[in-house]
Every structure is written in structure tokens, then in C-alpha cells.
Amino acid sequence: MPTLANYLLASGILFAIGLGGVMLRRSIIVIFMSLEMMLSAANLSLVAFSRYGLVNGHQNFNAQILVFFIITVAAAEVAVGLAIIVSLYRARQTTHVEDLDTLKF
């Protein structure tokens, strides 16, 4: 049987891959996808804690409801973020982060 540590490690590795994608990739769309991956990795550890921390032998559903809310907020975030990317592309004709350096110090 998989232990809680296995699930936490899987979620942590997925989070680390997403973090690496955010820092190494330079296409803004792929950076945004990596952000979504980090968000889902956090969801996995929440659900794992909920399944392993039974209350009197019963499952505690609060964590699952929290994950449900996170997924809803993430969907709204994706819609707004992609709209920002589209209007950015309209203004600059690029999605490459190194060409978008107006705010750079």
C-alpha cells in the first residue's frame, strides 16, 4: 500500500517540475501552464492528507471542498490570465518574456 509520504513526494516533485518550468521556460503560455501544474500539485497533497487523516474512521470532506474551491478559482484565474496574454500579444506581437522588459530595472 502506498504511504502518505509517497503521495506527498509525488506532489512535491510535480510542484518542483512546475517551479522549474516557471523559472526556465521563456514562452509566457508555457510559464502559465507550469503555474497550473503547481496549483494541482498542491491539490494532491491536500486530498492525500484528507484521506490519511480519518476522523473516527470517517473521511473528512473539508479538504475535498477546499480543493473544489481551488479548482474553481484556478479556472477563473486561467480565463483572466489568458485574456491578459491576448491583449499583451495585441500590444507587442510577442509572447516571449525576454522581449517584454519595459518594467525591467
Next chain:
Amino acid sequence: MLTVAFWFFATLMIAFGASVVLLRNPVSCAMSLVMSFISLAALFITLDAAFIGIIQILVYAGAVMVLFLFIIMLLDLRTEESRSLNIGATVGGLLVVSAFIAFLVKIISSTPAFSQKLPDFVGPQTSEVKMIGFTLFQTFWLPFEVVGVLLLVATVGVVVLSRKSLR
């Protein structure tokens, strides 16, 4: 059975997650991310969270990734031309990621509570659908309503952002 399912889907999830970061074509990245999310949904189902698993497939692998593919095709993004690697960013990124994984392994292996086996349910169980309904609409009814308002605000915001001229 559960062990095999866990290792199979965890490997699949991490392999496709890595290919999101490593592949150059944005469409391949998006398809890898879909596969990664489907494997993640399977992991949710091994944790007896079928509701979250189905929501994950419907919302993430379905709606969100279709939106991503739609934007990739709308902006007509091609395979990234390879530019010279920014050495500082690459080394720094790899350093931060490996330090993160090292600390994670250290903390998880040094906490005995994390090595517990999957506990069995005790006594008669109320069905999952019923319990999720009760929790969502009785305990968390206010956040549920607030999320509805948030989705409305996001919809209006997207419409305003997509207009030709921002005033």
C-alpha cells in the same frame, strides 16, 4: 492493486509533467499537460476522492486545456526558435529546484507520521456524494456563494480585457 495503480499513475504524471517543461512546441506542451492532469485525476481516485477526480478531468483536462489550446492556435505560436541559453537563470533555476526537492525528501523522511499506511474506513459510511453535498451546501454555503460572485467578476473582467480599446 492500489500500489500498482499509484506507482503507474505517479510515474505517468511526473513523466508528462517533465515533458511540459522540456518540449519546445507549445501544442505538445499542452497535450502533455492534459495527460499529466488525467493521471493526477487517477491518483485522486486511488485516494477515494472520485468527485475531485472527475472535477479535475472536466475542469482542468477539459475546459482549461481547451482554452489554452484555443489561445495557442489564436496567437499562432510556433515552435520556439532556440535562443542562447541564459546561463545564470538556468543554473539558478536548477539550483532552486534541486534544493527544494532535497529539503522535501529530508522533511518527509524525518517525519514518522508520514509513513503511515492507508487507514481503513470504520463503521457504516455515508455515500460520498451525500457527504460532499452536505459539506458544500451546509458548512460552506457562504464561500460557495462568494465563488459564484468571483466567477461573475472574472467573466466581466475577461470581456473588458478582450475589447479592442481599453479605456
